[in-house]
Amino acid sequence: MNAGTKGGGKVFTTIAISVILILWLIPTIGLLVTSFRPVSLINTTGWWTVFYVNNGPEINKSEGTYLQQLGNRLTIDNYIDALTGYRGTTTYRKDCNDGSKPLGYKCDISDLLNPRGMGRAFLNSVVVTIPATILPILFAAFAAYAFAWFDFRGRYVLFAILVGLQVVPLQMTLVPVLRMYSALGLNGTFLAVWLFHTGFGLPYAIYLLRNFMGGLPRELFESAYLDGATHWTTFTKLVLPLTMPAVASLGIFQFLWVWNDLLVSLVFLGGTKPVMTYQISNMVTSMGAGWHLLTAAAFLSMIVPMIVFFSLQKYFVRGMMAGAVKG
């Protein structure tokens, strides 16, 4: 389609899009700005006042450029407090500089691992997410190859069942799996979450990879066969390298899915090994409106997805389009 077939229409389109975009961005900007404001200001003025430096009620009309004044009114204490899980009345930095060590803190780098903090939760999220992304893709690649290029009894029926399994809500399986884990002593372990995400990631992963592998040209397999290749060498040397674009899409999709998941971590890990989503939801319920911590914590949890999303958007969209339902 060509751009702007009608003059008046084009102005209208641009205005309409701009309005929608601003509406879409404002909530996130509000969060970002607030996360850099000192507690006292967060609770007394709206975040938007940060931009009009010279007429806000709390401004000292001292010297300094607009940016300097703006900078003076921003702080990174919220992020430090969120990372260390500091819940005192001042800030972590102030308490440590005063020499009055807050209870349970050493005022050194080890405080980043405080169990209440987002630093520890960040590590837990990483530990949960990486195996929970790799494992389903690994198992799925084998199964997908078989569904695409092997002939075996029940192939078609099994795959149809698999398509159906994609939309089974995970709530349906929580209680039995929880009981199974209790019997095996797996509750509160990373292994429990890895396995669960693997099980639920598989139907979609197999579906997507099988469609991709099935689309590889048949001649490829014929010539491999004539060269005397076995299925194993064809799979590992030929099909897997060619499937990498699909694996990338799937990997990003699964990564974000696990990283952003709350329910599974809440049920199987809970407070024993808090991940970022758990830590934030816990802050929301247990401390009401501690906005300085909440906003900083929320933004910390978004950094990784944002980086992944903006650098690998193409793959993410492709992975999502390939089959679209999950979970």
Add this chain to the structure above:
Amino acid sequence: MAKTNVAPVMKQGKVIPWLYVLPALIIMTIFIVYPMINTINLSFLNKNGTASAATTCVEGEPCWGIFENYRYALTAELDTTNFSTAWNSFWLSSYGNMLKWLVVMVTGTVVLGLVFAVLADRIKHEALAKSVIFMPMAISFVGAGVIWRFMYNYGTSKVQTGLLNAIITSLGGEPVAFLSTIPINTFMLIIVGIWMWTGFCMTILSSAIKSIPNEVIEAARIDGAGEFKVFTSIMVPIIAPTITVVITTMVINVLKLFDIVYVMTGGNFSTNVIATRMYTEMYTNSQDGRGTAIAVILVIAIIPFIVMNIRRFMQQEVMR
């Protein structure tokens, strides 16, 4: 979608294929198939699965025997004193809320996504505009929950630090406690859902629109059709199959929805949906029987879509 015939070309034994498939099948059986059957079984038992659900019936109160957990799941939120109380309480129950979510969120995301896909198709920085709309998809529901709790913040003092209430008060209105005022609170949560998922609908619909041949659109324009007419009479009918797919996907997503409600209101103030209510029964009240009954009801609601998914798959298989 793949176009080649997938019939195998290489020799294989009877066992080899299963070596490739079995690991995945075993994991899926352990984590999806077996627990599903177990869940159905548990839904007919008492709260810790030791006796039939019928034993939990209370003398002199309604009882559905072995379906007692289902009676609880379906009717506990209703006030059946008379028709009007039943009607009102239904619309504040998890099922009534689910209907609100389904209607408003699915309509909202699909319509907004379609409109934005069409509009963005005509501007210069299309990719940038689309990634702004799509961005919320990448963050967690928990993060989005915090973002919007702050937007909706209700200041008890004179100062309103939540943007919406600040706008309302600056226009001379009274501030609103968006998340605890029934019945607007559920709609406030739905707005968050729309904010998050419009990008998903937009992306899929946009690629469908781009696949419409240019000549078709141009021919309609030459015949004197206005832009709106082109949209409603040419584009929408052509991409109707894609719209159906997007709608069914969204319906499934909404039915399973948990995080937004859990983080923003915890299901309080009559904002429960099926999944949050199930969570409360299972973990807060330790009522496994009731919780699993709610899960089964959820799956029954989803079964038509499972069937549709399989049917669509079979049609695609026939075509290839």
